[in-house]
Amino acid sequence: MIQRLSALAILGALLAAACGTKPASDTTVGGESATVAAAGLAVFAPLPSRMEVKGEPVNEQKIALGRALFYETLLSDGHNVSCNSCHALNGFGADGRKASLGFNGRPGGRNAPTVYNAAGHVAQFWDGRAADVEAQAKGPILNPVEMGMPDTAAVLKHLRASATYAASFRAAFPEAREPVTYDNLGSAIGAFERGLVTPARWDSYLQGDSAALTGGEKEGLQTFLAAGCQGCHMGAYVGGDRFMKAGLVNAWFSQADSGRIAVTKDANDLFVFKVPSLRNIEKTGPYFHDGSVANLGEAVRLMAHHQLGKEMNPADVQSIVTWLGSMTGELPLSYIAFPQKPK
Ligand code: HEC
Ligand code: HEC
Structure with a gap:
């Protein structure tokens, strides 16, 4: 042998x-x-085991907040769409549809890639226009054909109005004077996505x-x-x-x-x-x-x-x-x- x-x-x-x-x-x-x-x-x-950025410690509170935000329909204008609507986590992170309707006004639209095993890629999106999952997460919420929020202020207003979210952001970003920011929202969703390995x-x-x-x-x-x-x-x-x-x-x-x-x-x-x-x-x-x-x-x-x-x-x-x-x-x-x- x-x-x-x-x-x-x-x-x-x-x-x-x-x-x-x-x-x-x-x-x-x-x-x-x-x-x-x-x-x-x-x-x-x-x-x-996680698609972690080298040298960045895993922060459980941030991951928990990111998980909540990934499922949160409050982040959409009609309060009826979340990230999970197009990236169903119990459905391998995609939606099975040909393309999301008129995404970014591109002719024909694009197919939603899975969020599983995505955070480790060289960049995000089919054309790589977002550097990483933290930057990517800030896009769909304000995209008129995705979650359609008018601006970041409207998003933050909803989150700050929730005592639970205020507390979750505080726990995830203890060092911040104002933890409920749009960048921190992206950072938390990204931290969650970095654990989506199969x-x-x-x-x-x-x-x-x-x-x-x-x-x-x-x-x-x-x-x-x-x-x-x-x-x-x-x-x-x-x-x-x-x-x-x-x-x-x-x-x-x-x-x-x-x-x-x-x-x-x-x-x-x-x-x-x-x-x-x-x-x-x-x-x-x-x-x-x-x-x-x-x-x-x-x-x-x-x-x-x-x-x-x-x-x-x-x-x-x-x-x-x-x-x-x-x-x-x-x-x-x-x-x-x-x-x-x-x-
Ligand atoms: C020269 C680089 C290159 C080679 C070689 C290549 N691929 Fe690809 N592959 C791509 C690119 C780029 C795409 C995305 C194309 C698009 O959607 O426009 C792709 C897409 C795919 C997809 C669809 C993935 C999805 O999520 O939609 C499959 C399946 C695939 N390749 C399998 C293969 C197989 C099997 C081979 C060998 C027979 C192969 N590829 C060879 C670059 C390559
Ligand atoms: C209406 C459907 C829809 C919603 C809602 C949506 N996405 Fe997407 N997502 C897409 C489509 C379509 C693409 C591909 C677009 C492109 O490449 O131009 C994409 C791309 C991505 C990618 C890139 C994956 C890769 O391999 O490049 C990630 C990560 C992602 N979405 C996460 C999210 C997160 C996080 C949210 C919530 C904040 C979200 N998505 C909300 C449809 C959606």
């Missing part, structure tokens, strides 16, 4: 060197197919439990790696760490949304979007920035064609879809439990 492992380790290291990547720390991962997988796996990483069998596999994936899933992983999908979908979120052009090899099927160029004004960013995370992907359809594709297999086939210039056969498409299922994680049920509503 030990001999077999070290032989695998050497093979893995050789393959990794050939691919210019570091070998995975545990080369036993993947069992029989470990030699290829070990090298390929080096581009991935298990989820962190560890999956995929993580157990990456941590060395070869049996965590079925044979079919391991095959699907090999198909994904052989096709070159990990060139963009990599890291702990299997995406989320960079921006890439939609239609890198073959022009994208829709040109209605020009993507990140609206943020950077850089011509190179025409049709560039954040590479989405593939975690929980089987649960967060429909797919792409405009939600135009309902079927996951079809999304995979289109990716191979547009991003890699490959026409993928249905068996390979299905194989990848099978592996993607291993990234469907467990919802943190006690963390997302609906809080006691402040009076």
Whole structure:
């Protein structure tokens, strides 16, 4: 056994060197197919337990306040929409709709990405226009087609009128002279979102439990790696760490949304979007920035064609879809439990 492992380790290291990547720390991962997988796996990483900013201590009061605000319909003009309306936490953090109606006045609108495993991304939104979840959270409340509050003063008036919120903000931001501020609201919602992680069998596999994936899933992983999908979908979120052009090899099927160029004004960013995370992907359809594709297999086939210039056969498409299922994680049920509503 030990001999077999070290032989695998050497093979893995050789393959990794050939691919210019570091070998995975545990080369036993993947069992029989470990030699290829070990090298390929080096581009991935298990989820962190929280997507924390380095050096920032976890503040339980802030998290509790953020949780309450995430579910709070008082933050919308009609008192009927909360963050949870479009990012249902018990529904994998998305709304299952094609696109939110006329979001930001963009033609066609955009699909709501999941809030799970999002805080660790390089930036927020399909075009990365918010730097982090703290900054992002301040947007939807004032967005006329989302929560539609007229201005921050109106939001703060509601919160300050609530004795419970006044106390919750004070507890979360004890050092502040006036704790109920719009920035602190963003900071609290962000602190809550940083705990929205969904560890999956995929993580157990990456941590060395070869049996965590079925044979079919391991095959699907090999198909994904052989096709070159990990060139963009990599890291702990299997995406989320960079921006890439939609239609890198073959022009994208829709040109209605020009993507990140609206943020950077850089011509190179025409049709560039954040590479989405593939975690929980089987649960967060429909797919792409405009939600135009309902079927996951079809999304995979289109990716191979547009991003890699490959026409993928249905068996390979299905194989990848099978592996993607291993990234469907467990919802943190006690963390997302609906809080006691402040009076
Ligand atoms: C009416 C539906 C709607 C509501 C309400 C809403 N969102 Fe969103 N959310 C969206 C859409 C659509 C996008 C994508 C927009 C884009 O990329 O241009 C989005 C994007 C996000 C993202 C970025 C995720 C990523 O991977 O880039 C986060 C985080 C998020 N919303 C959190 C929130 C929070 C927190 C609230 C409450 C303060 C909220 N949302 C309210 C629809 C909604
Ligand atoms: C060159 C970079 C690149 C490569 C290679 C690539 N992707 Fe993507 N992927 C993207 C980008 C960018 C998007 C977002 C496109 C959009 O919505 O406009 C995306 C979106 C997706 C989506 C939809 C996600 C969602 O939440 O809507 C899936 C599924 C997907 N990719 C799977 C794959 C698979 C499987 C492969 C290999 C066959 C692959 N990708 C190869 C960059 C890439």
